[in-house]
Amino acid sequence: MMTKQPLISFKNVSKIYNNGTVGLKKVNLDIFQGEFVVIVGLSGAGKSTLLRTINKMHNITDGDITINGESITPLKGKKLCKLRSCIGMIFQNFNLVKRSSVLRNVLIGRVGYYPTWKSVLGIFSPEDKKKAATALQRVNLAEKIYARADELSGGQQQRVAIARVFMQNPKIILADEPVASLDPLTTNAIMDDLKNLNREFKMTVIVNLHSVPLALKYADRIIGLRAGELVYDKTITEVSEQDFKTIYQEEGAIR
Numbered sequence: 001m002m003t004k005q006p007l008i009s010f011k012n013v014s015k016i017y018n019n020g021t022v023g024l025k026k027v028n029l030d031i032f033q034g035e036f037v038v039i040v041g042l043s044g045a046g047k048s049t050l051l052r053t054i055n056k057m058h059n060i061t062d063g064d065i066t067i068n069g070e071s072i073t074p075l076k077g078k079k080l081c082k083l084r085s086c087i088g089m090i091f092q093n094f095n096l097v098k099r100s101s102v103l104r105n106v107l108i109g110r111v112g113y114y115p116t117w118k119s120v121l122g123i124f125s126p127e128d129k130k131k132a133a134t135a136l137q138r139v140n141l142a143e144k145i146y147a148r149a150d151e152l153s154g155g156q157q158q159r160v161a162i163a164r165v166f167m168q169n170p171k172i173i174l175a176d177e178p179v180a181s182l183d184p185l186t187t188n189a190i191m192d193d194l195k196n197l198n199r200e201f202k203m204t205v206i207v208n209l210h211s212v213p214l215a216l217k218y219a220d221r222i223i224g225l226r227a228g229e230l231v232y233d234k235t236i237t238e239v240s241e242q243d244f245k246t247i248y249q250e251e252g253a254i255r
């Protein structure tokens with residue numbers, strides 16, 4: 001039988017920051033297309049670091065990461081841009097252009113599809129404007145299309161960020177604590193939006209979360225990090241709540 005090729009593969013990946021802090025320690029991990037993976041772990045365990053090595057916002061110091069079998073480690077310039085155009089990112093602080101309209105923020109998702117001069121001048125096609133309106137409908141924000149981004153609540157801003165990622169049409173979505181600052185109702189709306197992109201369009205989603213109940217509710221697979229090491233990796237059907245004690249044990253604590 002042929003084995004499926006992973007979409008993203010970490011091979012013995014370590015990341016040591018310039019100041020000597022260990023971000024990741026010999027991580028081996030395969031992620032497959034269409035998975036909804038949640039990464040959990042204590043603060044400082046390396047969750048953001050792991051996520052950000054996938055689009056090379058952070059460079060690794062040892063090992064290799066491949067996407068579709070191809071090493072991303074040497075990518076630079078145009079090839080790096082191409083990699084980044086197929087990876088969407090959702091941040092805890094939303095990362096919108098605050099003084100721009102919601103529409104313009106969503107259109108930014110299309111920038112990778114335009115020649116640089118057009119995107120610098122902000123020239124977008126009528127088709128893309130229509131698509132942006134549809135993207136905003138998906139996240140229930142159609143009526144805010146002309147509002148300024150900084151007039152929106154946190155939850156609404158995160159939904160704009162999701163509409164922007166939808167416009168980008170990426171293969172992979174990295175979400176770095178997307179709901180950390182949101183109330184429970186908004187949290188579920190944002191997580192549902194991510195799950196819908198995963199289910200409808202088979203986008204591979206990797207999310208860092210602090211909440212175990214949320215991880216249990218949304219993940220297909222849960223990965224746990226502790227002090228830069230991968231200490232847990234189970235599909236949702238194998239997970240038991242007892243497991244989380246291992247992940248959340250402080251380093252050096254008595255086992």
Ligand SMILES: Nc1ncnc2c1ncn2[C@@H]1O[C@H](COP(=O)(O)OP(=O)(O)OP(=O)(O)O)[C@@H](O)[C@H]1O
Pocket residue numbers: 017018019021022023041042043044045046047048049050
């Ligand atoms: N730019 C940096 N320079 C030096 N050390 C860093 C840098 N970024 C992160 N670290 C360190 O690397 C380790 C892993 O950090 P990381 O942000 O990946 O953890 P995390 O699990 O995402 O934490 P949190 O849940 O608090 O966001 C921590 O010890 C952190 O202090």
